[in-house]
Structures are given as structure tokens and as C-alpha cells.
Amino acid sequence: xxxxxxxxxxxxxxxxxxxxxxxxxxxxxxxxxxxxxxxxxxxxxxxxxxxxxxxxxxxxxxxxxxxxxxxxxxxxxxxxxxxx
Numbered sequence: 001x002x003x004x005x006x007x008x009x010x011x012x013x014x015x016x017x018x019x020x021x022x023x024x025x026x027x028x029x030x031x032x033x034x035x036x037x038x039x040x041x042x043x044x045x046x047x048x049x050x051x052x053x054x055x056x057x058x059x060x061x062x063x064x065x066x067x068x069x070x071x072x073x074x075x076x077x078x079x080x081x082x083x084x
Contacts, residue, residue: 001025022048
């Protein structure tokens with residue numbers, strides 16, 4: 001269970017609401033003591049799935065390993081595209 005202060009609710013409500021939207025319960029503390037508990041209204045959490053960047057890279061490039069010369073050539077081609 002996550003914790004937040006009353007000041008967090010006032011100043012960072014968007015962050016706290018994202019936690020609740022993702023199915024987390026949040027304890028609200030006031031002067032160091034638990035004041036309230038916010039729980040999601042729906043029992044099924046809507047957790048956002050983080051993208052698997054390594055899987056995407058493997059899908060694009062496979063197990064390819066580039067040499068230093070290939071990387072340099074790709075970088076130069078990229079820079080030429082920015083200028084023109």
C-alpha cells in the first residue's frame with residue numbers, strides 16, 4: 001500500500017490519482033498518522049503495461065551486432081539527413 005500526505009493530495013493529486021487508477025490503495029497521513037485510506041472504486045485494477053523495449057529491438061534487429069564502422073556510417077547518414 002502506498003502512502004501520501006495531505007499536502008501530497010493538495011499539491012500532487014494527479015500522481016496520487018494515477019496510483020488509484022492503477023489499482024493501488026493509498027494511505028493518507030496527517031501529521032504522521034494515518035488519516036484516511038483511498039481505494040479504487042472498481043475491484044479489477046487497470047494496470048498499465050510497460051513496453052518491452054528489448055523485445056521491440058530484437059523484433060527489428062534480431063540478434064544483429066553492428067561493427068564500429070557500421071555504427072559510424074549509420075550515424076553519418078543520420079546527420080546528413082538532418083542537414084539536408
